[in-house]
Amino acid sequence: MDYEDAGVDISQEEKAIAALVKQIEDIQRKDGYNKINVENHFAGILDAGDFYIAMSTDGVGTKVIIANEMNYYEGIGKDLIAMNVNDIISTGAEPIAFVDYLTFEDPDPYVSEGIGRGLSKAAKESNINILGGETATLSEIVNGFDVAGTCIGVINSEENLTLGDSISTGDKIVGIKSSGIHSNGLTLARKSIKKAGYSYHDEFKKNKKIGEELLEPTRIYVKPVLEALNDCKINGLANITGGGLNNLKRLGEFGYHIQELIEPPQIFDFIQECGDVDKKEMYNVFNMGIGYAVITRETEKVIEICKSSGYEAKVIGEVRKGDYVEIDTVGKI
Known part of the structure; x- marks a missing residue:
């Protein structure tokens, strides 16, 4: 068995991403806060003048299916923050804040409480703020629930940007x-x-x-x-x-x-x-x-x-x- 046999076609996924990127890659804000070209890196980077802002979004994939089967959700909350902060630090940034998106087929306080416990523990471990988020009921679209999050981090100076530019043979x-x-x-x-x-x-x-x-x-x-x-x-x-x-x-x-x-x-x-x-x-x-x-x-x-x-x-x-x-x-x- 391979990933495609399991139902994940990476090549098709790459085509879908490329189609999206083609429509948005030239977007650039006017009057500062310009994005830095870090194609295919772990997080996007904005030049904020005296410092830089890193931003990343991720979820936990089909791990939610196993969480449902085991009726245990705290770990999913930690996963969600981990996936994001681990991307943010890969630019040299310190993660500082996070928001989550939780969507239900049928809202379940037990699920959201478990996820919340995991978010809380992971936020303390990562030393970040949780600023809020969004909860939606999409009974005609979602089977069970899904969760995603977005994290931002800061890089205090250009020399602290760590994007791979200084890698050399022998490292x-x-x-x-x-x-x-x-x-x-x-x-x-x-x-x-x-x-x-x-x-x-x-x-x-x-x-x-x-x-x-x-x-x-x-x-x-x-x-x-x-x-x-x-x-x-x-x-x-x-x-x-x-x-x-x-x-x-x-x-x-x-x-x-x-x-x-x-x-x-x-x-x-x-x-x-x-x-x-x-x-x-x-x-x-x-x-x-x-x-x-x-x-x-x-x-x-x-x-x-x-x-x-x-x-x-x-x-x-x-x-x-x-x-x-x-x-x-x-x-x-």
Whole structure:
């Protein structure tokens, strides 16, 4: 099984995005606050004169289906903020504020309360404000519920912009461990598990069900990344979300050579076995244990900062000439 077999056609999705972008790419505000061209980066950037504003929007995908099945929603709230703040920090920005959008087929206070608890905990961990949001009842459109959010961050000066412009061959890639599947690739995961005849309520490992493992919240990388930006020379930052380590390509045209991986959480072996998913496809879809990547030459300092904040990190590869992502044990992805 691959992502397209599971119902996600990435090429068609890219065509749909391109059609939208074609209609809006020339839009530029008059009288300042101009956007900076950061095509395909993790967040949009506005030049505000003395500082810069970063802005990003994201959701949690079909993870909401599993949340419904397990009747547990707090993790979804944390996922929502994590997906956004992890994108924002990838520009060198400090996230400061967030708004959410929650849409229901039939409004359910139990669901919204659980999501709210997760939002609250994640906002405190990320040190951001939640300014409000929008709740809509769309019974003729939505099946169950869906949730999305938007985050803004600030970059205090041009030299603090971290968009990959200073990456050069010989730089090292530090990988920071993920907490699990995070919030990408859930469609392939769900279809693979279904194909193998499992239920989300079946035991995955001692005292933990399959559904509970899939709902493990996305890790928030704000604290170690902001500290590394303050104390080290960082040349590039990548949130390893949908597309896995291919997200490194968003930082510039280089060869990102991965020589030593972080041990992937057990859930990935389980998904691969359930769906008979090719190993290369696994690395094309999932984070495979690496939730975030930092490109730097000050690797020891970055790893120590991560360690002191409770994050496992290590050098996983280096930047070379070319235009590819290659993993020694997998090949080019």
